[in-house]
Amino acid sequence: xxxxxxxxxxxxxxxxxxxxxxxxxxxxxxxxxxxxxxxxxxxxxxxxxxxxxxxxxxxxxxxxxxxxxxxxxxxxxxxxxxxxxxxxxxxxxxxxxxxxxxxxxxxxxxxxxxxxxxxxxxxxxxxxxxxxxxxxxxxxxxxxxxxxxxxxxxxxxxxxxxxxxxxxxxxxxxxxxxxxxxxxxxxxxxxxxxxxxxxxxxxxxxxxxxxxxxxxxxxxxxxxxxxxxxxxxxxxxxxxxxxxxxxxxxxxxxxxxxxxxxxxxxxxxxxxxxxxxxxxxxxxxxxxxxxxxxxxxxxxxxxxxxxxxxxxxxxxxxxxxxxxxxxxxxxxxxxxxxxxxxxxxxxxxxxxxxxxxxxxxxxxx
Numbered sequence: 048x049x050x051x052x053x054x055x056x057x058x059x060x061x062x063x064x065x066x067x068x069x070x071x072x073x074x075x076x077x078x079x080x081x082x083x084x085x086x087x088x089x090x091x092x093x094x095x096x097x098x099x100x101x102x103x104x105x106x107x108x109x110x111x112x113x114x115x116x117x118x119x120x121x122x123x124x125x126x127x128x129x130x131x132x133x134x135x136x137x138x139x140x141x142x143x144x145x146x147x148x149x150x151x152x153x154x155x156x157x158x159x160x161x162x163x164x165x166x167x168x169x170x171x172x173x174x175x176x177x178x179x180x181x182x183x184x185x186x187x188x189x190x191x192x193x194x195x196x197x198x199x200x201x202x203x204x205x206x207x208x209x210x211x212x213x214x215x216x217x218x219x220x221x222x223x224x225x226x227x228x229x230x231x232x233x234x235x236x237x238x239x240x241x242x243x244x245x246x247x248x249x250x251x252x253x254x255x256x257x258x259x260x261x262x263x264x265x266x267x268x269x270x271x272x273x274x275x276x277x278x279x280x281x282x283x284x285x286x287x288x289x290x291x292x293x294x295x296x297x298x299x300x301x302x303x304x305x306x307x308x309x310x311x312x313x314x315x316x317x318x319x320x321x322x323x324x325x326x327x328x329x330x331x332x333x334x335x336x337x338x339x340x341x342x343x344x345x346x347x348x349x350x351x352x353x354x355x356x357x358x359x360x361x362x363x364x365x366x367x368x369x370x371x372x373x374x375x376x377x378x379x380x381x382x383x384x385x386x387x388x389x390x391x392x393x394x395x396x397x398x399x400x401x402x403x404x405x406x407x408x409x410x411x412x
Contacts, residue, residue, distance in 0.1 A: 086109075086116050087153045090102060126144045139159070141157040141159055161175055162175055199347060200316075228302050235299070331376075
């Protein structure tokens with residue numbers, strides 16, 4: 048009886064296994080015969096500021112790429128190629144595609160959310176709050192703050208990607224040059240050691256009177272004087288070579304120091320860039336300043352510091368905001384001046400309002 052039960056169970060499981068194989072084969076046969084009947088493109092736009100990419104644009108990309116979609120057998124559709132095609136655009140954050148059981152090809156695109164638009168130093172790019180930069184797509188329409196002026200960000204004009212990654216790569220390149228310069232010191236060190244060794248050996252040179260040849264005291268004295276003269280000459284040569292080698296090492300060290308200064312300057316420029324993003328976020332997070340600030344102009348001073356100027360909606364003046372430090376205090380000071388000063392004097396009274404200095408507001412007509 049036990050053997051009969053085991054036999055029945057075995058046959059049942061064997062039947063289930065055969066059915067699964069048959070069902071899988073049937074699905075594969077049906078799927079191989081199924082063709083894509085429609086293409087649905089969904090652009091997930093979590094902002095109300097406009098758009099970076101539209102469904103018709105994506106359809107055009109896919110059409111121009113030659114990747115088969117509508118009318119193509121489901122098994123022959125290269126979903127990975129479609130995703131790579133769309134994702135290569137820097138303004139796309141994420142893309143996913145799949146085909147439903149009815150042959151509907153779905154493509155879901157999540158674009159990046161820009162914080163501001165850079166129109167400085169020949170650039171026309173969007174930047175996210177996290178510091179990701181990408182070229183502004185043609186025909187894009189986003190209502191985000193615009194930063195203009197002569198400010199030069201710490202990345203190439205055609206760069207697309209995370210700015211921190213760009214900075215790290217450039218710092219690694221500088222570090223590689225510093226290490227290369229360090230290796231160039233080794234031959235100089237060896238020449239320096241050879242010069243020291245040669246001089247020490249010559250200094251230890253001694254002469255003895257040749258009694259066995261009957262050398263006179265006068266002849267011995269002459270040889271001593273010749274040796275002293277040779278040592279004096281050798282000392283001058285040694286010191287001259289030492290100065291040359293020291294100068295060569297100093298030159299290499301100065302080159303290394305110049306590279307380190309580049310690293311520090313690069314890191315400082317990145318800090319200023321991130322301060323600019325934080326500043327824009329501060330303006331956008333405040334209802335009043337978001338509507339009041341029409342334009343942000345950024346420029347770099349002769350000392351290398353980043354300063355900004357603001358063009359307000361009210362009045363005809365320009366606000367000299369200065370460096371992006373003590374931002375909240377400066378805005379509080381400006382707000383007090385708006386309430387207690389301009390509201391009484393008049394909004395068109397001054398051409399510039401300077402709030403760069405602590406506890407002072409300097410106005411010029």
